[in-house]
Amino acid sequence: QVQLVESGGGLVKPGGSLRLSCVASGFSFGDYQMSWLRQAPGKGLEWLTYISALSGSKYYADSLKGRFTVSRDNAKNSLYLQMNSLSAEDTAVYYCAKVGGSDTYFDYWGLGTLVTVSS
Amino acid sequence: EIVLTQAPATLSLSPGERATLSCRASQSVATSLAWYQQKPGQAPRLLIYDASNRATGIPARFSGSGSGTDFTLAISSLEPEDFAVYFCQQRSNGPLFTFGPGTKVDIK
Numbered sequence: 001q002v003q004l005v006e007s008g009g010g011l012v013k014p015g016g017s018l019r020l021s022c023v024a025s026g027f028s029f030g031d032y033q034m035s036w037l038r039q040a041p042g043k044g045l046e047w048l049t050y051i052s053a054l055s056g057s058k059y060y061a062d063s064l065k066g067r068f069t070v071s072r073d074n075a076k077n078s079l080y081l082q083m084n085s086l087s088a089e090d091t092a093v094y095y096c097a098k099v100g101g102s103d104t105y106f107d108y109w110g111l112g113t114l115v116t117v118s119s
Numbered sequence: 120e121i122v123l124t125q126a127p128a129t130l131s132l133s134p135g136e137r138a139t140l141s142c143r144a145s146q147s148v149a150t151s152l153a154w155y156q157q158k159p160g161q162a163p164r165l166l167i168y169d170a171s172n173r174a175t176g177i178p179a180r181f182s183g184s185g186s187g188t189d190f191t192l193a194i195s196s197l198e199p200e201d202f203a204v205y206f207c208q209q210r211s212n213g214p215l216f217t218f219g220p221g222t223k224v225d226i227k
């Protein structure tokens with residue numbers, strides 16, 4: 001079965017950086033687009049970034065203002081999110097998700113990893 | 120950016136009743152609309168994609184309809200495990216994905 005397992009979350013000070021990882025299993029990782037999304041405590045869902053199967057295309061939410069970078073290593077079935085210049089507004093559970101067949105939805109999600117930005 | 124609105128914000132129903140949730144887009148998204156269910160402490164789960172297609176393993180009591188700007192998620196007869204928050208989501212050119220604010224279905 002499809003599994004996505006995020007890691008790398010934790011407590012970081014404002015202005016700091018963090019790198020999240022997501023390891024995939026149960027499907028041919030290198031054949032699918034992937035995304036990162038987040039959910040602030042008690043809030044709704046926010047899409048952050050999308051990366052094509054072979055990393056040729058990367059897209060980001062305007063709200064990130066160039067602070068986040070997505071990458072993937074298909075040989076390791078892994079997805080990454082490098083987050084810089086973090087602020088309290090970035091406190092959230094971060095999810096990786098597999099993009100579904102028609103490229104319009106997210107059919108599998110990880111359990112998420114919590115990032116807390118606080119001094 | 121296409122904005123999604125959901126109504127109502129909260130729906131209070133009893134098990135066995137029918138639930139009807141609405142999602143409206145600020146401009147046409149054709150049928151590029153999905154619905155998710157989220158329970159406390161859990162990741163969202165895909166229910167419906169491309170407006171009306173049930174995802175793998177989703178019971179037949181869940182159905183989606185609509186196109187353009189108006190969409191509906193219906194749950195024909197609420198089971199105890201269906202009390203949760205439901206989000207709609209669209210994809211527009213970019214790609215750019217946005218979510219609605221959610222509808223909470225709680226027990227009356």
